[in-house]
Amino acid sequence: NAGVMQNPRHLVRRRGQEARLRCSPMKGHSHVYWYRQLPEEGLKFMVYLQKENIIDESGMPKERFSAEFPKEGPSILRIQQVVRGDSAAYFCASSPLQTAYEQYFGPGTRLTVT
Amino acid sequence: DQQVKQNSPSLSVQEGRISILNCDYTNSMFDYFLWYKKYPAEGPTFLISISSIKDKNEDGRFTVFLNKSAKHLSLHIVPSQPGDSAVYFCAASLYGGATNKLIFGTGTLLAVQP
Numbered sequence: 001n002a003g004v005m006q007n008p009r010h011l012v013r014r015r016g017q018e019a020r021l022r023c024s025p026m027k028g029h030s031h032v033y034w035y036r037q038l039p040e041e042g043l044k045f046m047v048y049l050q051k052e053n054i055i056d057e058s059g060m061p062k063e064r065f066s067a068e069f070p071k072e073g074p075s076i077l078r079i080q081q082v083v084r085g086d087s088a089a090y091f092c093a094s095s096p097l098q099t100a101y102e103q104y105f106g107p108g109t110r111l112t113v114t
Numbered sequence: 115d116q117q118v119k120q121n122s123p124s125l126s127v128q129e130g131r132i133s134i135l136n137c138d139y140t141n142s143m144f145d146y147f148l149w150y151k152k153y154p155a156e157g158p159t160f161l162i163s164i165s166s167i168k169d170k171n172e173d174g175r176f177t178v179f180l181n182k183s184a185k186h187l188s189l190h191i192v193p194s195q196p197g198d199s200a201v202y203f204c205a206a207s208l209y210g211g212a213t214n215k216l217i218f219g220t221g222t223l224l225a226v227q228p
Contacts, residue, residue, distance in 0.1 A: 004157070031214065042203060043158070045215040056213035091157050093216075101146040101207045101214060105157035 002027065004094050004106035005074075012112045019079040019086070021109045025094030032075045033093040033103055034067060043091060049075060082113045117141050118206050120219035128227050133191040135222050137204035140185065144206040148216065149178060149189045152201045161202075162189070194226045 005024040013019050025032050031050055035043040045059040049069035060067065064082075069075040079086055089110050093103035119138045127133045137147075145166045150158035164171040164178045164187070171178050177190045191198055201223050205216040 006157075033215065035216075035218075042218040042220040043205075043216075045217065048213055048215055056215060058213070059215070093157075095214065102148065102160060102163055103214075103216060104160055105150075107157045108155075110155075 004029075004092055004104055006090075006092050006106035006109050008109060009107060010110050010112070012114060013082045014114050015083055016081050019082050019111055021077040021079075021090050021092075021111070023075040023077070023092030023094075023106060025075070025092075026096075026104055029094035029096050029104075031095045031097065031103075032069050033095075034075075034077050035091045035093065035105075037089045037091065037108075039088070046077075079111075082111070084113045087111055087113045116220075117144075118204060118217050118219040120202075120204060120222050122222050123220070124223040124225070126225045126227060127194045129196055130193045133189075133194045133198065133224055133226070135189040135191075135202050135204075135224065137187050137189075137219055138185060139187075139206050141206070141208075142182075142185065143208060144217075146207040147178070147180060147187050148205045148207065149176070150203045150205060150218075151198075152203060152221070158203060191224075194224075196226050196228050199224055199226045 034046040037043045047060045047067045048056040064080045066078045089108045091108045093105045095103045148163040149161045152158045180187045201221045203221045205218045
């Protein structure tokens with residue numbers, strides 16, 4: 001029973017480029033969450049999605065960031081025109097419908113903007 | 115506005131003794147609390163959770179206590195093992211509302227000395 005999968009594990013982008021982070025939830029999980037951890041800080045919620053729907057994007061910066069969870073395929077977190085302040089670890093979590101408060105995390109994608 | 119606080123950035127304990135990690139929160143509407151363990155360069159691993167209607171939940175060596183009047187929870191690890199050395203995050207959820215997002219504390223680094 002594979003866990004939450006994220007790729008790539010490490011991503012280096014130059015300022016102004018686009019970053020695409022992918023997340024495949026655990027089998028049977030229909031809820032996906034994205035969190036960001038800046039250096040020396042705790043995890044901060046960004047967005048909560050169900051299949052084809054964004055449920056809560058209150059933690060997502062208004063510009064340059066977008067997320068989707070299509071009917072088929074992984075969830076994608078997209079960051080356009082990256083800046084150095086976007087350098088962080090981005091974690092995806094998933095949960096099953098019936099115990100949605102317990103979220104299971106992937107290994108994360110470490111984004112470095114040079 | 116830090117709604118979930120872990121005031122001890124680090125804790126050192128001898129192997130075999132009890133580890134007690136503490137967490138305080140400000141929002142009385144939180145209805146689930148969770149503890150996660152995190153190793154460097156990995157995603158958080160779910161350990162144990164507790165509903166706000168309970169005051170104790172136990173799973174093997176891990177016990178979580180909730181004191182709603184004090185808005186305080188703690189994680190007890192007995193006996194502590196060197197493999198428990200990691201960063202521990204507490205998190206709170208407003209499950210049942212429009213979102214299942216988790217709000218994390220800043221973490222406590224536990225070092226278990228052999």
